[in-house]
Amino acid sequence: MKKFLLVYGKMLITTLTILVLTSIVVNIPSENNLVTKVMFFLEKLLILVPVIVLYRLFEKNNWGLGMKQMNPLSNFSKGALLGLISITISLTISILSVKHMIVLHHINDQLILSLIYFLVVSFLVSLSEEVLFRGYIQGLASFYYNYKVGIVFSTIFFVAMHGLNNGITLFAFLELVLGGIFLGILRAKTNGLWFGIGFHFLWDFIQVGIFGLSLSEQKGISLLSVTFLEDNILLTGGVWGPEASVITTFVLALLLLSIIIRGFISEKNDKLNKLKAAQ
Template sequence: MDKKNIKQKILHFPLTKVIIGLIVCGLIIGLGQTLIQKGLNFTNIDKDLKTLIGGIFVAVLAIISYTYLFKFYEKREITEFSKKGIIKNLLIGLVLGVILQSLTILVIYLKGGYSVISINPILFIIPPLTSGITAAIIEETLFRGIIFRIPEEKLGSYISLLISAFIFGALHISNPNSSLSAGIGLAIQAGLLLGAAYIYTRNLWFPIAIHFAWNFTQSAIFGANVSGNTISKTLITSKIEGAEWFTGGQFGPEGSIQATFFCLIATIILLVLSHKEGKIIKPYWRE
């Protein structure tokens, strides 16, 4: 085997592609965030609006960097961000995310643990809107677009799904007010569900929409913490109290048992549909 073939095999080995993808996209996103923040500091725009503009800029930069990197690297069209069916995938994803989060809060409400303290000015939705957009687009681009998609080509859908879900949950254990149980919950709620959403549609718009709707509804509408983080302003200021198993405690409703249950049901449905439609990729040793 000549040296050129060896280099090509190493360059296109899944782990190599994952590492290069994360490094290149991560560096571009980080650099872009620094530059846009410095640029916005020279303006007199409202602080929340600056954050929103910066967040949208970085989110768009994540999509652009991913698209051009893998178009060049893998010599293919980037169908993950295809415009075909984008409206349908975004709308269904938004509805699904809102429903899942609303069911989670409904359980807390029915057990007497949720109450509204005040309804705030409409502009209070800007911070959670910013957080929702940036987290959904950047995390889905990196996790489902790189960490899940690339290993799936060799390891198959199910193994790659478990690996990417484990990594997603493990990284969130370091979040404020987090715990091992919260990390396991997020591995199922986001790691499995959003991976299954990608498998079913084979594009990133669907999981991005679910991710955004889940976070935005949780913070902006219901006034709850998101993955242990408190948003400075929300449309509704609420009080959530009760046993941690159904409220999630300071970590937020994502740490509750019902959030994991509802998201697991949605995951199973998406995987069953994907299996029926032949969208599950088998590991290379079973092909």
């Protein structure tokens, strides 16, 4: 019980500190678009501050946060490619399943600057969230218990903090649970964060930068503007966006199932190789 309170207490202190710091920034009034964007950057960077401070003070010599791993660029690229393919398939099916309107914006300096902004925002979001949930929270629980408990803890906190957003639905909740477990397994299997950061990065960027979806917090011009002309929440995700659609939930379920099966096959092959070596 003492160990649980220690682990949970550290997680709770970290997340509450983050919520306080970010809420201060969010509630700063501003009608200037540039200031709003800077505040959004600051909000995401503030997520990292309590994590890094508490990790360096109490955990640095015990376990790794996950930023230092073998072949980080390769892991990041593979994760980004998987995120790109997964969300593109999901969004394309969602769009084609309902009546819609698509506008292709002309490529000019304003659009290019906006896409760069979305790239930076998407990277900051993926970096800060993966460091917090899969780096600190999962790493902490994995050290004191095991990696499975770590995945459970990181997923619970991931769902809880995202659940504070408006418009959450059953499928939004399922998407968060499946996504949290999937990213948690990636963290455990790759022994680092960069694969998950890459996946999370392009998963977000494709939505906001290419398709122009889920733009409530991030103002700018996307390559496409997609408008759903019928209110089918199961297929469009409603206020939450296509991430909360039944299609995205199914895609994430397939990804999760595939990584579990691959892990099972890999463990089975390792056991067979050990038996052969023993003979």
